Amino acid sequence: MSVVALLAEHGSPLWLADVDRARERLAGFRAAWSAVWPDVEISYSYKTNRTTAFLRAFADDDAGAEVVCAAEYALARDIVGVDGARITVNGPAKPDALLARSAADGALVIADSAAELERLALAGVSRVGLRVGLPGPEGHPSRFGIAPAAVVAAGRRARDLGLTLEVLSVHLVSTDFTAALGDERSGTLAANVRVGWAKPPAVHAQAATILARLAAELGVPTIDLGGGLPAAPAVAEHAAAVGEVLLREGFGGRVLLEPGRALVADAVDLALTVVAVKTLADGTVCAVVDGGTDLLPGALWAWPQLEALAPRGRAGTVSSPTLVAGPLCLNIDVVAPAAPLGELAVGDVLIARAVGAYQQVQSTQFGDLRPGVVARDGGTWRIARRREELSDLIISDREEPSWSA
Ligand SMILES: Cc1ncc(COP(=O)(O)O)c(C=O)c1O
Incomplete structure (x- = not known):
């Protein structure tokens, strides 16, 4: 037509939404990563596009769901029917009700701060991850996640609280700031954003190296490289660069990926x-x-x-x-x-x-x-x-x- x-x-x-193409993108993305790593899990990042035709297609094709709010959680669980164990709950502000649902369903919850771990424990969440707040390319700190130097202490605290620490996670966001977020002399925020996507393979490989080392120190089985990756076939270069450093680091666990735009852009x-x-x-x-x-x-x-x-x-x-x-x-x-x-x-x-x-x-x-x-x-x-x-x-x-x- x-x-x-x-x-x-x-x-x-x-809007013209090509579900056939999105399915191809998922298949190509998975193939590129599976070619370099034996244990790969893909969770589609719901916030990127929540058209249910896409959500259902990705679930049919065995992708999990990465969600950042109660509405996305409900879409995944109640509308699409994603198994709770295949849901990753991210984001800097998680309401109590979202944590309670995640706990009941056995979803993985990624803590955005060390303090949030206490809330996760109180809510009865068992499966947790830590978001590692790697700095941007200019060295300015991220406002997301836990400062890299504080990750090991946060991991130990998670264990002390009885939480199962399953994942260390990053998301190399596609907008870079050329000045520190908290620097009021830097003018408007918009003036300090550099829009660029995707980052070169070496940047993802460097993040994977950091996660692999932290995972070894804390005994964590899965590293989560987030989103910010290009679509297949270009992503094969990123996968190869990451696979190479993970082998070099002796990492033997699972790689979790949360593609958004790579599947639907x-x-x-x-x-x-x-x-x-x-x-x-x-x-x-x-x-x-x-x-x-x-x-x-x-x-x-x-x-x-x-x-x-x-x-x-x-x-x-x-x-x-x-x-x-x-x-x-x-x-x-x-x-x-x-x-x-x-x-x-x-x-x-x-x-x-x-x-x-x-x-x-x-x-x-x-x-x-x-x-x-x-x-x-x-x-x-x-x-x-x-x-x-x-x-x-x-x-x-x-x-x-x-x-x-
Ligand atoms: C934690 C997290 N994971 C994955 C994604 C998806 O990123 P992208 O669309 O660049 O693949 C985002 C997007 O903001 C995110 O915040």
């Missing part, structure tokens, strides 16, 4: 429709589309790749690049500053490519009602989430007469 036909049926904008496109074309005072050609940073908040950090579905462009002419702006009354609502799209007219369809990670989940109702999602599964497209309706906007509103307690 063509994108134009899908838009005609489900309206614009429209290029499995989702967003179809947008041009609603206006105008020329600004300085001659810039501006196309206004029906979805912007309300749906693609990542455009505030990195421009998505845009394609016109049927580029026009007259033979022999070069049309000027187009400023593609979203529908919001905000200056920053720009999807691309100068996209080479050819001539555009009202009604043309643009595709924002590879926007599967951290976009849908962070999209807001600040703009219009949010779009539907169609999913390609087994080669055919089906509606996976309907377009929002007004009732979705007011469903929790207690002043609304239709709301019943």
